[in-house]
Amino acid sequence: MSTRVSPSPTPTEVVPAAAARVRRPRPSFETWSWFFMRVSGLVLVFLALAHFALTHIVNDVVETDAAFVAERWDNPLWRLFDWTLLALALLHGLNGLRWSIDDYVRRPALRAGVKAVVYTVSGVLFAYGTFTIVTFAS
Amino acid sequence: MSTSTVYRGRSGQWAFVGHRISGVLVFLFLLLHIVDVSLINLSTELYDEVHELYGNVLLRLFEVGLLLALLFHSLNGLRVVAVDFFPGAVRNERRLLSAVVILTLVAGLPCGYVILKPFIDGTLLG
Numbered sequence: 088m089s090t091r092v093s094p095s096p097t098p099t100e101v102v103p104a105a106a107a108r109v110r111r112p113r114p115s116f117e118t119w120s121w122f123f124m125r126v127s128g129l130v131l132v133f134l135a136l137a138h139f140a141l142t143h144i145v146n147d148v149v150e151t152d153a154a155f156v157a158e159r160w161d162n163p164l165w166r167l168f169d170w171t172l173l174a175l176a177l178l179h180g181l182n183g184l185r186w187s188i189d190d191y192v193r194r195p196a197l198r199a200g201v202k203a204v205v206y207t208v209s210g211v212l213f214a215y216g217t218f219t220i221v222t223f224a225s
Numbered sequence: 226m227s228t229s230t231v232y233r234g235r236s237g238q239w240a241f242v243g244h245r246i247s248g249v250l251v252f253l254f255l256l257l258h259i260v261d262v263s264l265i266n267l268s269t270e271l272y273d274e275v276h277e278l279y280g281n282v283l284l285r286l287f288e289v290g291l292l293l294a295l296l297f298h299s300l301n302g303l304r305v306v307a308v309d310f311f312p313g314a315v316r317n318e319r320r321l322l323s324a325v326v327i328l329t330l331v332a333g334l335p336c337g338y339v340i341l342k343p344f345i346d347g348t349l350l351g
Binding site for chain 1: 245248249251252255256259260262263265266269270272273276277279280285288291292295296299302303306309336339340343
């Protein structure tokens, strides 16, 4: 049998708690990004499907006119609901698109360019949507 | 042996492709939707005029597609989260994906009928 060269412990060896902690890598940006996708995804299942049900199933889409919006947005909680949906959906979608761009756009300059366009459009529309929800007055 | 995650065809690959495509489609619609809702601050008449288009049969079909994309992305996302928390679930991978597809259709088709109903009724009753 050959001499063990690797310092890594076999499963039968006892690893002291402090050593185990050192071995665990520090959460990076991508770890948080992964975590955010799980948490925002779970919230969005309820927010997005409730929103769709309300505007297409419970009410017909033609009934959701300006008067319908005005009545709903009389209640600040609906504004909060809509803004939370806007913010989470945009960030969740933007992060998913970022992963896709990294997968398919390999040329560094083109990748930077595509990301710049996507981030700018999303940022502007997030600001515009927030402005709409906050400033609307019936 | 490769250390990265590579799907070699089969169900996992299709789930991945479906998740990406449905996600991008919903995201693109979200960008459009921010613009059409924001018209309400420019003029409520303009909002109503543009909004009426969503009652058009072509856009109703589009809404059914949007719903199917939303449902698939939601349910497949739940499957991904479930596998993250219970790695043993990978052994039932194909059955889980079948459940996602079946639930998408079971929830999506009746709701799709509700969305198209005004058009169906309108055609039938003249």
